[in-house]
Amino acid sequence: MELSAELRIRDVLVRPATVLAPMAGVTDTVFRRFIRGLGGCGLLMTEFTSSHGISAALRHPRSNKTLRYLYFEPEERPITAQLFGADPQVMADAARVVQDLGFDIVDLNFGCPVKKVCKSNGGSGLLRDLPLVERILRAVRAAVRMPFTIKFRCGWSEREIVDVEMARLAEDCGVEAVALHARTREQGFGGQADWSRIAAVKAAVRLPVIGNGDIVTPQDAARMVRETGCDAIMIGRAASSNPWIFRQIEQYLAGGRYDEPSELDRYEMIRRYYRMLLDRDGSVDSEIAGKMKQFATYFTHGVRNGARLRAEIYHAHAPEEICATVDRFFEPALAGAA
Numbered sequence: 001m002e003l004s005a006e007l008r009i010r011d012v013l014v015r016p017a018t019v020l021a022p023m024a025g026v027t028d029t030v031f032r033r034f035i036r037g038l039g040g041c042g043l044l045m046t047e048f049t050s051s052h053g054i055s056a057a058l059r060h061p062r063s064n065k066t067l068r069y070l071y072f073e074p075e076e077r078p079i080t081a082q083l084f085g086a087d088p089q090v091m092a093d094a095a096r097v098v099q100d101l102g103f104d105i106v107d108l109n110f111g112c113p114v115k116k117v118c119k120s121n122g123g124s125g126l127l128r129d130l131p132l133v134e135r136i137l138r139a140v141r142a143a144v145r146m147p148f149t150i151k152f153r154c155g156w157s158e159r160e161i162v163d164v165e166m167a168r169l170a171e172d173c174g175v176e177a178v179a180l181h182a183r184t185r186e187q188g189f190g191g192q193a194d195w196s197r198i199a200a201v202k203a204a205v206r207l208p209v210i211g212n213g214d215i216v217t218p219q220d221a222a223r224m225v226r227e228t229g230c231d232a233i234m235i236g237r238a239a240s241s242n243p244w245i246f247r248q249i250e251q252y253l254a255g256g257r258y259d260e261p262s263e264l265d266r267y268e269m270i271r272r273y274y275r276m277l278l279d280r281d282g283s284v285d286s287e288i289a290g291k292m293k294q295f296a297t298y299f300t301h302g303v304r305n306g307a308r309l310r311a312e313i314y315h316a317h318a319p320e321e322i323c324a325t326v327d328r329f330f331e332p333a334l335a336g337a338a
Helices: 029-038 051-059 066-070 088-100 115-119 123-128 130-143 163-172 195-204 218-228 237-241 245-255 263-279 285-299 306-315 319-329 331-337
Strands: 007-009 012-014 018-020 079-084 105-110 148-153 177-181 209-212 232-235
Touching: 018 245, 029 245, 029 263, 051 066, 051 079, 051 088, 079 088, 088 105, 088 130, 105 123, 105 130, 123 130, 123 148, 130 148, 130 163, 148 163, 163 177, 163 195, 177 195, 195 209, 195 218, 209 218, 218 232, 218 245, 232 237, 232 245, 237 245, 237 285, 263 285, 263 319, 263 331, 285 306, 285 319, 306 319, 319 331
Parallel strands: 018 232, 079 105, 105 148, 148 177, 177 209, 209 232
Antiparallel strands: 007 012
């Protein structure tokens, strides 16, 4: 069994059948456009966004930054906005905002393991209250006409596995695709994802199932599809440290091999992302420098002497200084390539 060439979520064509997972502090418009530009990713997703934050933003638009999470450019289509929260009416109202903003799909988060989110019964905290999940799903489905999906984990713990029940409930409530991160909330991002749970969900429902968890290489993507029968694959953390992974998956499935980035490729990748940050309207130097340092943590994995480059970037202050640091570090590689 091979990864499908495309996935359809009602009238939304996802081609290829690969999805960038929503990641707080990572999948903003700059990173999404950066990933789209490298090729191979069929569907982009926003950072997960608070439904209560959207409600507050509508009341006080000048003092609330939540709607910034929902900004996107036309080149990002198809794109999904992901929401989290625990109040059915507030979630429904937020979904209407997403629809009015022109997103292709709205997705609800039932997977975030962060303590402060779960404490307010959001994210994977909702996996302990399926009656409330049902009220949320029915409220959102009644509120919007657009395609509607969800992302969730296997359960709160190994003793409380609810993934098949969640998928069947979603199907019954009119959800049009589900993504399963094959870990429990208790695992967080540790341990090993249990792909057999994705296979169990796929066998239980007729709607498309997207598999997520522990895809680090193109071989992993092919093996997940082979072992689970999932309709698409979703990648999160691996895409932040290896943004070429979607293109590599495409190459591997087409010919059994894929390109490994050279030092020059890595330099050009870092500088391209940094240029996109600098070109973004409305950002101040301190915010840009902060993002540059954050992504240096991801992008320098695989770079020879990457720890030294990270240290030099962390000690820099202004964006221009960080860019000069990167240029200086890669000078020997650039000279060799020339």
